[in-house]
Amino acid sequence: MSDRDGLIWLDGELVNWRDAKVHVLTHTLHYGMGVFEGVRAYETDQGAAIFRLQEHTDRLFNSAHILNMPMPFSKAEINEAQRAAVRENNLNSAYIRPMVFFGSEGMGLRADNLKVHVMVAAWEWPAYMGEEAKTQGIKIRTSSYTRHHVNITMCKAKANGNYINSMLALREAIDSGCEEALLLDNEGYVAEGSGENIFLVRDGIIYTPELTSCLDGITRRTIMEMARSLGYEVREKRITRDEVYIADEAFFTGTAAEVLPIRMLDGRSIGTGSRGPVTEKLQSMYFDTVTGKAPFNAEWLTLVK
C-alpha cells in the first residue's frame, strides 16, 4: 500500500506517496486517538465526482471536535485536499481517506504539546465485498463482541480507536465463514456492522436502529431520504436480533459497502435468502445517484476538476 506512485496530501502539501511517512513515536499510533473519514468518488459523464463531500468533511470536523483535536485547516481546505487527492492521482473513481492525527511531538497520555496533522489519500477501491455480494447478498453472524457503549467511547466520532472493536468482530465473523459481523449494543439491541449501518424491511416498512451506539452514516441518511421519497415509511427504533431473523429483507449501508443485501444471519435465511425488491430499488437508486446517471440530488456530487 505504501510502495506506489502517486501523491498524498499531507499538512497542506502534495507529497510523493512513498514519502508520506510519520515517525514511530506518532502519538495516534500508540493510543488510537485520531479521527478519519471514508469517502468515495465515482466516475460520472462529467468526470470523477465526490459523493456528499461536504457532509463527510462536516463529520470529520465534528469527530475532531468531539475528541478535542483542534483542526489546523478550514473545511474549504479539507474539501479541496480531497478533490486534489483524486484529481492529482488521475483517478476516475476512488476511495478517499482523510485522517486527523496527533504527531510525535510528545509521548504519554499527558502530552500537551501535540500538533494536529491531517492527511488525505485516494486510491482505487472496487466493490467492498465483490460484485456478486451486491446481488446475492452476504452471510453475517451476531458478534460475540459488544458495540461500544456511548460512555466508553464517543460513538458520534469516527475515531481510529473505535475500529479495534470493528476489527475484532469482523475477524471473528470471517473466521467462522461469514462475510460480516452484526454487533449488538451493550443492552443487546442491534447496533451496526463493523463498518456499516443496518436496515430491515418488514411488511413494507423500513426500520433502522436509532443513532445511539451506531455511527451517523451518510449512506444511512441518503437511503432514508431516498426511501421516504419513494413513499416508504422509515422508522428508527430499537431492533432485536430476532427481528432481523424474521425480516423480509435486510441490508447494510456504508460508503465502502454501498448498499449490500444481507441474505443470512446466524444461519437463518432472511426473507427469500437473496436480495429483496425494496433493497434492489434503493440500491439502484443509490448507484444511479452516485454515478450521476439519474441523481436524486445533483448537489450531492462535487466534481474533482
Ligand code: PMP
Ligand atoms: N458504521 C460504521 C462503524 C462505519 O465505519 C461506517 C463507515 N463509515 C458506517 C457505519 C457507515 O457510514 P457512512 O455511510 O457514512 O460511510
